Structures are given as C-alpha cells and as structure tokens.
Amino acid sequence: MNRFKIVDNPAGLNQSLFEVTHGLYVLTAVRGGRAAELSPAGLSPTGHSPTGHSPTGHSPNGHSPNGQCLDAAMQVTSAPPRIAIGVGKKSLTHEMIANTGKFVLNALDRENPNCADVVRRFGFQSGRDADKFEDFPYETGESGIPILPDAKAFYECTVLPEFTVDLETHTLFVASVDRAGTQESGEPLTYNEYRKSMRNRR
Numbered sequence: 112m113n114r115f116k117i118v119d120n121p122a123g124l125n126q127s128l129f130e131v132t133h134g135l136y137v138l139t140a141v142r143g144g145r146a147a148e149l150s151p152a153g154l155s156p157t158g159h160s161p162t163g164h165s166p167t168g169h170s171p172n173g174h175s176p177n178g179q180c181l182d183a184a185m186q187v188t189s190a191p192p193r194i195a196i197g198v199g200k201k202s203l204t205h206e207m208i209a210n211t212g213k214f215v216l217n218a219l220d221r222e223n224p225n226c227a228d229v230v231r232r233f234g235f236q237s238g239r240d241a242d243k244f245e246d247f248p249y250e251t252g253e254s255g256i257p258i259l260p261d262a263k264a265f266y267e268c269t270v271l272p273e274f275t276v277d278l279e280t281h282t283l284f285v286a287s288v289d290r291a292g293t294q295e296s297g298e299p300l301t302y303n304e305y306r307k308s309m310r311n312r313r
Contacts, residue, residue, distance in 0.1 A: 133185070135302045137217040137233045138196065139178040139249075139257040140207035176244050176257045179204045180234030182302040183281075184216060192288040194268065197281045203238040208284060212270040213254045217262040220297035221304060225261070230305060253290055263300075264293040 118124055183197035196216065198205045208214045219226055233243055249257040258265045267290040274285035 129303065129306065133182050133302055135219055135230065135300045135305050136181045136184055137178050137219065137229065137259055137262070138181040138184075138198070138204055139176060139215045139217060139259075140204050140213065141176045141211065141256050142207050143211055175242070176249075177203050177207060177238035178217075178233045178243055178257065179238070180230055181216070187285060193271070193285060194266065194288060195283055195285045197278065197283050199281050205282060208270065209282070212272070213256060214268050214270070214284075214286070215252065215254065215256040215258055216266045216268065217259040218264040218266075219259075219300040220261060220263040220294070221300040222297045223261050226300060227305075229259070229261075252292075258292070262294075263297045264291065266291045 118127055179198075179202055181196060181198065185195055187193050187195045194216065196214070198208065204214075219229060223229070232247065236243065244257065248260060250260055252258050252265070252267050254267050254269075256267070258267075266288050268286035268288055270284050270286045276283040276285075
C-alpha cells in the first residue's frame with residue numbers, strides 16, 4: 112500500500128477519479144423540433160439552403176440548438192445498443208433532453224487541429240449566455256439535432272425514461288442508440304489526454 116497515495120477527503124477523491132479513463136464528447140440537443148443546418152459552405156449536405164437557414168445556424172421557429180462538453184458517457188448494453196450519460200441538471204442541454212427525450216453524442220477527434228477550440232466553445236461557456244453554434248458549421252441527422260462534421264463518430268439517441276435515474280445534482284439518462292456514424296480516419300479523444308496535452312491551450 113505504500114506505493115499509493117491514499118485519500119478519503121472529497122477533493123482528493125475527485126482528483127483520484129481523473130484516473131478513470133473515459134472519452135470527451137460534445138453532447139447536442141434542441142429545445143424542440145429541428146435545428147437549422149449550417150454546413151461549412153453555409154449549405155445543407157445536399158448543397159441547398161435548408162429551410163429556415165440563418166447565418167448563426169439558429170432556426171427562426173425557436174428550435175435553437177445547444178451543446179456542451181461531456182465526459183460522463185459509457186455503453187451499457189450491446190444488444191440492444193444503449194448508452195448512459197450523466198448530465199448536470201443546471202445545464203441548458205439537460206433541460207432540452209428532459210423536454211424532448213433526444214440527444215446526439217459526438218465523439219471528438221484528437222487528430223483534429225481545432226479540437227481544443229471545440230472544447231473551449233462547448234465547455235467553457237453557458238448556452239444560456241451565448242449562442243455556441245454561432246458561425247459554427249454543423250449538420251442535422253434524422254432527429255434534427257446537430258452533428259459535428261469533424262467528429263470521430265456520432266450517436267443519435269432516444270432516452271428510455273424507465274431507466275432514467277435522479278442523482279440529485281445530475282440525471283443519469285439511459286438511451287437507445289438509434290443511428291450512428293463513424294469516420295475511418297482519426298482517433299477518439301480521451302478526457303485524460305485533453306487535461307494533459309490540450310487544457311493549457313485555452
């Protein structure tokens with residue numbers, strides 16, 4: 112036991128939990144309906160201006176998208192495919208997911224040179240104070256929720272209310288994976304790698 116630094120206080124326990132390996136993601140959602148797409152060229156993937164397109168990517172019908180960084184995500188079953196995410200109740204994204212029962216989990220690509228900027232955009236400001244998708248290109252999937260085009264992978268999910276768990280400060284949403292997309296190139300970013308090699312780029 113002498114090889115270990117033993118802790119039992121909250122600060123020390125939280126610090127030790129950084130050794131739990133997991134990914135770093137951008138979790139996206141909408142208040143209702145569909146978000147207007149904003150691709151890198153200002154066009155939808157089909158090359159046509161999407162209905163309700165605006166320069167900021169906001170839909171004029173009020174279905175503005177939001178996103179946040181998330182590290183509390185894991186696959187919980189493979190048949191059927193399900194994942195679980197832990198989301199803070201104070202976040203706007205939590206409010207949207209609770210309202211619609213839908214979300215997209217975007218796995219960040221560690222080889223993307225803009226990866227640190229994406230984390231800064233979605234992880235260090237509140238969607239209640241800023242439009243995180245302003246001038247930020249994205250596409251929408253079948254659920255109408257933003258998909259980051261440079262993500263390593265994305266997962267469109269539907270919450271299973273019967274498995275949702277109230278964790279006081281957070282909600283554990285268990286969800287079915289309805290549709291997914293992966294890119295052959297790139298590698299998923301881990302939270303530990305971000306803390307050690309990208310965090311100081313903020």
